Amino acid sequence: MxxxxxxxxxxxxxxxxxxxxxxxxxxxxxxxxxxxxxxxxxxxxxxxxxxxxxxxxxxxxxxxxxxxxxxxxxxxxxxxxxxxxxxxxxKGNLSRTVPFLGEDEIGRLGEQLNQMTKKWEEQVTSLQRLSTNNAQLAQKAKYSAIVEERQRLARELHDAVSQQLFAISMTATAALRTLDKDFDKAQRQIYLIEEMASVAQSEMRALLLHLRPVHLEGKHLHEGLVELLQELTAKVPMDIHWEVAEDIRLPKGIEDHLFRIVQEAMSNALRHSKATRLEIKLAQPGDIIRLTIRDNGVGFNLDEKRQASYGILTMRERVNEIGGSLSIITAPEKGTRLEIRVPVLSEGGGETDGIDD
Structure with missing residues (x-):
């Protein structure tokens, strides 16, 4: 009980x-x-x-x-x-209301809860409409965003991949010098080179993922996600499975945010999780959009203040902008599960059609 x-x-x-x-x-x-x-x-x-x-x-x-x-x-x-x-x-379902329960204190409590639900629904509608307006502004500012993204990627290439390659070069030189003198030490250095090369390769794949279009470029969310996942399946040594509902039609702003959340989550999996399996599920049970992303990687400790390096703060901001909720289930060596729920209101947050240039 x-x-x-x-x-x-x-x-x-x-x-x-x-x-x-x-x-x-x-x-x-x-x-x-x-x-x-x-x-x-x-x-x-x-x-x-x-x-x-x-x-x-x-x-x-x-x-x-x-x-x-x-x-x-x-x-x-x-x-x-x-x-x-x-x-x-x-759970994010704003369509259910409390029936009339009488004129006493419990009845008035039910009426107040209905008023709170109505205000919450109005706020979510405003957030979703705002996200669509932001998507329109982002479309107009696409070229300046591309320049900024290139600069960011150049910095990350220098800070991450370039340093890894330099370390690989230095370790390879040291291994050559010690190969004849100390074979065991040279062998350990070669293993280190292999590990650093694997890390650099993961960083490159994650950066290449960010080189994809920032937005859906006129496609619906199902089309953009399937195209992204098929491309990564062919290029990444990871077992990727997905279940993406085809009949989901959302306001443009919500679709863009969900697409970017999937990109960010996959980038984290490539760079940090050391996962061999990744699952993505997108469904619409009733008036809720449910996006689930799960990997079998190393996980992390949510209590540590290192969430920014895993893109958690960015994903939370995107989820909040569309009036949704984000749940994270993870622990060291236990993998990571992200679950995003977004209410879909009848009035919507704007038009679901593509945005003209």
Whole structure:
């Protein structure tokens, strides 16, 4: 039994106990006033008095318990309806509302929750509309972004790959010098060269991934993702599996952000995770877009303040811009699982068609 159900059961028992106790108090008060007013006659025998008293106690207990159960079950049913709506809100489903629950405090609580849901929906709509507007601005500023991206890649090539190649060159020179003198040491240096070359290769693949178009270039999300994944499957020594729903049509801003999140996650997997298997799933169960990315790599510690190097902060910012939520499940040597949920509202965050230049 879950903690919530246990609390509801305790509340029902407490309500029944209080009703039974109140029934005994009222019964005692009634007996007292009737006795003092002369309306009750003494029993002929004490056995008759005991039998009458026990009978009345049972009747009062049954009536009080039944009344307490009825009132508490009525309250718990209404609280359960509020809880179900709150769980739906937690999962990003904004379409579910609390039905009318009466004019008391619980009913007013349900009305306030509906008002909060409506405001939340308006905010998500505004965020998604803003993301589409940002996509339009990004399309207009595409050429300046390309220049900036080239500069960033040039810096990363110098800082990462260039340094790796320099280290490989220096280690190779040292291995040649020690090959005749100390074969074991030269062998260890050659193993180090192999490891550094593998790291440099992973860095290059990740950088080449970023050289792809920043946006979907007029394609829908399904088309862009499948094209990206097919290309990487042919070039990267990693077992890549995907399930991408074909019938998903989203506002342009949301599609661009999800596409970039997948790019960032795959770049992290190539550069940091040392994974051999990667899974990507994109589905739309109801009014929710669910994107799941999982690898079997080395994982990392979420408590450490190194999330920026794994692109987590960038992905969180993108998810927040489209009104979604990001969950990360990872641990050292346990792989990484990213789950993004984005609500899709009927009004949408803008048009789902492509944007003209």
């Amino acid at each position: 879950s903690g919530y159900n246990r609390r509801l059961t305790n509340m029902m028992w407490r309500s029944m106990g209080e009703s039974i106790l109140l029934g005994f108090v009222l019964f005692g008060a009634a007996v007292y006033f009737l006795s003092t007013g002369g309306y009750l006659t003494p029993f002929s025998t004490w056995q008759e008095g005991v039998s009458f008293t026990l009978t009345m106690i049972v009747i009062v207990a049954v009536i009080g318990g039944a009344y307490g159960y009825w009132t508490s079950s009525k309250t718990t049913r209404r609280l359960e309806q509020i809880r179900e709506v709150m769980l739906s809100l937690e």
